[in-house]
Amino acid sequence: MGWIEENMKFTNVRKILSQAISLGMVVSLALMMWKGLTCITGSQSPVVVVLSGSMEPGFQRGDILFLYINKNPIRTGQIVVFNDGRDIPIVHRVIEVHEHEDTKEVDILTKGDANEDDDRMLYASNHDWLQQKYIMGRAVGFLPYVGWFTIIMSEKPILKYILVGGLGLLVLTSKE
Amino acid sequence: MHSFWYRLNGLLTFSVTILAIMCAIASLSDNLNTPSPSAEIQVMNINWFQKQPQGNDEVSLTMNISADLQSLFTWNTKQLFIFVAAEYETPKNSLNQVSLWDAIIPAKEHAKFWIHTSNKYRFVDQGNYLRGKEFNLTLHWHVMPKTGKMFADKIVLTGYSFPEEYR
Numbered sequence: 218m219g220w221i222e223e224n225m226k227f228t229n230v231r232k233i234l235s236q237a238i239s240l241g242m243v244v245s246l247a248l249m250m251w252k253g254l255t256c257i258t259g260s261q262s263p264v265v266v267v268l269s270g271s272m273e274p275g276f277q278r279g280d281i282l283f284l285y286i287n288k289n290p291i292r293t294g295q296i297v298v299f300n301d302g303r304d305i306p307i308v309h310r311v312i313e314v315h316e317h318e319d320t321k322e323v324d325i326l327t328k329g330d331a332n333e334d335d336d337r338m339l340y341a342s343n344h345d346w347l348q349q350k351y352i353m354g355r356a357v358g359f360l361p362y363v364g365w366f367t368i369i370m371s372e373k374p375i376l377k378y379i380l381v382g383g384l385g386l387l388v389l390t391s392k393e
Numbered sequence: 394m395h396s397f398w399y400r401l402n403g404l405l406t407f408s409v410t411i412l413a414i415m416c417a418i419a420s421l422s423d424n425l426n427t428p429s430p431s432a433e434i435q436v437m438n439i440n441w442f443q444k445q446p447q448g449n450d451e452v453s454l455t456m457n458i459s460a461d462l463q464s465l466f467t468w469n470t471k472q473l474f475i476f477v478a479a480e481y482e483t484p485k486n487s488l489n490q491v492s493l494w495d496a497i498i499p500a501k502e503h504a505k506f507w508i509h510t511s512n513k514y515r516f517v518d519q520g521n522y523l524r525g526k527e528f529n530l531t532l533h534w535h536v537m538p539k540t541g542k543m544f545a546d547k548i549v550l551t552g553y554s555f556p557e558e559y560r
Contacts, residue, residue, distance in 0.1 A: 274497065275472060275537045293478050293490040294533045294545060312476075312492035315519050318485055324519070330474065330497070335514075358542045360416060 260284045260354035265298055266364030267308055271329030272296075279365040282308060284354025290316065291325055291349055296356040299327065301341045306353055309336060315346070323349050419469045420541020426467045432460035432532045432548045434477060440511065442523070442559050450523040452516050452555065458494070458532070459507040465536055466501040473498040474535040480549075481528035485520050490531075527554045 254263045267280045276282070284298055291297065293311050300306040312335060313326035324346035328335040340347060370377050440453040458477060465473060476495035482488060493512040498504050533547040 274499070275474060293492050294474075294476060294535055294547075296535075296543075310474075312495075312514065314488065314490040315486045316488040318483075318487045321487070330495075356543065358420070359538070360540055 258284060258354065259286045262306075262353065265306065265308065265354075266367045268305060268368065269307075269329075271332050272308060272310070273331045275330055276308065276359065277361070279363075279368055280359055280361050281364040282356040283358040283360075285357045286352070286354040290314075291323055291352060291355075297325075297327065298353045298356065299347055299351045300353055301344070301347065301351040303339075303341070307336070307339065308356065325349070325352070416540040420538060423467050423469055423536075423538060423541065423544070426465075428462075428464040428546075430460065430462045430465055430534070430546075430548065432458070432462075432550070434458050434530045434532065434550055436530075436553055437509070439556055439560070442556055444521050444559060445517070448521055450518040450521045452523060453511060454493075454516070455509070455511045456494070456530075457507070457509050460505070460532060462498065462504040462534060463501050465534060466504060469538045469541065471537050471539045473504065474537060476533050478531050478533060479516065479528050479553075480531055481523075481526055483518065483520060483522035483526070485522065489518070491516055493530075523555045524559070525555060525557045527552075529553065 255261065257263075263284050265282050265284060267276045267278055267282060270278055282296075282298070291311055291314060293314050295311050296308065297311055298306050298308050307327075309327040309329045311325055312328045313324075315324040316322070317324070325348070326335055326337065326346060336347075337345060370380075435457040436454055437457055438455045440455060442450070442452045445451050456477070460475075462473060462475065474495065474497055476492050478490050478492045480488070480490050492514055493516060494510055495513065496508075498506075529549050529551045530553055531547045531549045533545060535543060535545040537543055
């Protein structure tokens with residue numbers, strides 16, 4: 218009877234390994250899709266969630282924006298996502314562009330649609346203008362409401378732990 | 394195979410896929426629309442034109458803006474964001490674009506309008522090159538959809554110029 222028990226132990230180990238590999242494949246596939254999207258759109262974060270109400274009524278909190286960046290110069294009216302050293306990037310519209318004759322560098326001023334004032338106060342360390350290098354992408358498309366999941370996850374981290382813990386429990390106790 | 398969780402999983406996956414397909418089709422349907430917008434801007438008055446203490450030119454002007462943008466609206470349009478920008482060239486900058494006025498048009502009925510307004514945003518140059526300079530006024534519109542791809546276009550109106558002297 219001893220070797221039957223040993224065989225059953227092997228089958229259990231194999232089952233666990235097979236589940237672990239399936240999980241690994243799902244995670245790798247998700248990572249590949251994300252990285253692929255980063256390559257295609259040219260942006261470090263091709264999908265962003267709108268976090269503030271400064272672009273209302275066009276973009277509400279919880280909408281997601283699809284970003285795309287190419288070598289085309291930034292022009293007024295474009296909705297850009299920029300980060301000049303802050304915690305979270307900002308999604309606002311470009312209202313002024315000055316392209317220098319000599320360097321072809323561009324000075325940019327942005328403003329949220331729903332804001333009274335432009336963003337000069339927000340720019341880092343007394344920069345009067347934003348440079349193209351701080352622009353992470355231009356918004357080219359959007360989906361409403363889908364980003365609420367991310368906002369809830371980041372604002373109530375306990376939910377994240379519950380979700381991951383729950384999923385882990387589900388994997389361990391499932392029969393196949 | 395028929396437990397509650399499997400059914401719920403199947404249902405959720407199916408509905409999310411269908412929703413995504415519907416959003417994509419809604420967005421694609423915007424391409425079927427062929428818009429024919431028109432606009433006219435008149436500079437009624439240059440209110441004042443001064444050089445600021447820091448050395449930059451600033452101008453305040455009053456404009457009559459009239460436009461018919463009704464053909465840009467489709468069933469998938471949430472709103473239209475329009476703005477008027479001045480475009481000009483200086484010895485220092487090969488291109489300057491300064492937004493003077495903007496508005497949000499929430500519905501087709503409001504897309505045919507006429508407005509008499511001074512510039513909402515300050516028109517300040519990088520430098521003092523505006524005297525006697527010619528500039529274009531462009532009316533841009535950004536179509537923000539209910540879901541999907543955003544697109545934008547503009548009408549360029551030429552023939553405006555700043556006064557030769559400060560006033």
